[in-house]
Amino acid sequence: MEAFYDWFRVLYETTGINLPFLYDSYDRDRMFFGFFMTIKLSLVCLFFSIIIGIIGAWLQNSPFKWTRRFMNGYIQLFRNTPPLVQLYFFYFAISSLLPTVSNGYGGQQPILGGFAWAAISLSFFAGAFNVEIFRSGIEAVPESTIEAAEALGFSRLTIYTHITMPLAIRVALPALNNNLVNLVKTTTLAYAIAVPEMLYEANQIWSDNVNVTEMMFFLLLVYFGLVGVLVWGMNSWERKLKLPGFGA
């Protein structure tokens, strides 16, 4: 391993191609930290945006007019505003309206930090799209299939969990795939509120080492790989769920 690291030091000394996060343990730690922060933020946002999508799609079919209106308002607001503005809105506006807590050193700090706000903001952003995606999936489930389940005595909840959702997911998967890829890419916005994710840490490194070009190449490759893994996972899930004679 040390030889591997040293090779990059030699590379730098002989060619000027500077990849300090490979030979310098301090920069390496920063890069790893950023990488895992990006993964963590992505996973949290993927999870909550899907939950928001499922619950939201269910609420959109609510018998209460105001519930439906509220959901539509939420979707329109989050689809038709820039995600960076949403992030700032949460981090600066909402956060300032919330009470603060003692930070243990005699000062006050906001209840939620940057990571939490990024997770909330991005989950709502992607969630708004997920609601629409799940809803179109649910609408694609034939009424007659639901009726067959009713005729067999299935309860509303059983129909939703065992018939509607499994079929809706299959219809929704390609669009969901797309939106989740977008979400992972959008996590870089957390940089703007100083969440130490990968882009942020890379910035720290290029500020210290003046190696912007190398860092940009590196970032592009890592995101390409990261999104590639997600796409591969989603595609194999899609293939696994594929049914003969159902859907496209």
Next chain:
Amino acid sequence: MVWTDTDPMVSIKDLHKSFGALEVLKGVSMDIMKGEVICIIGPSGSGKSTLIRCVNALNNFQSGSILVEGQEVNDPDLDKLELRKKVGMVFQQYNLFPHKTAIENIMMAPLLVLKDKKEDVEKLARGLIKKVRLEGKEDSYPGELSGGQQQRVAIARSLAMNPDVMLFDEVTAALDPETVNEVLQTIRDLAEDGMTCILVTHEMGFAREVADHIYFTDRGVIVEHGPPATFFDAAKDPRTIEFLGQIL
């Protein structure tokens, strides 16, 4: 009054049903005894589907009464689950659950609705597969089966709930001519086993052979009814004669 099996299994009295301003059923009455097979025939749009969908409460209705084993379907406190345990239904378009294999389709309702034990349900399902002559197709998805095979799975799925009455709504109408017979044979077997059946059908030869009683509906009323011999050979109403003339 307690229902016994010398009373009609299904008793329909002066049934009126409208969709908005459109009155589809204008006072329909009929009694079906245990073990009887009755066929409802009539032109398209005359309200045949609507009629049998009222029996298992897939449609509501405005006035009149339907008693299933003495239980009033029009009761606002009706336990639909109890009703649907007694009444099985098979649809024109099969309406199988596309994400479940043939045997899973059959097992689903006993597992999820009756909460029966998995081993028992599996045994039951294998028996039913045999009964509808689909051995070897247990693990096929609906999309991998022909129309006739799917329809036989649908019949088995309904039988798995061990109903007392079966409703069949033009179950061969969507099938290729060569597969119609395999489905009719399955229904014939059922009728011979003593299952109470209400069939909507355009298969006149089959109706004549299996039915104990034939009802002819037109524009929401029963125009004429009787045992097959009198109905087919000595129809009196001009509408019946015209319909039979067209179809035979």
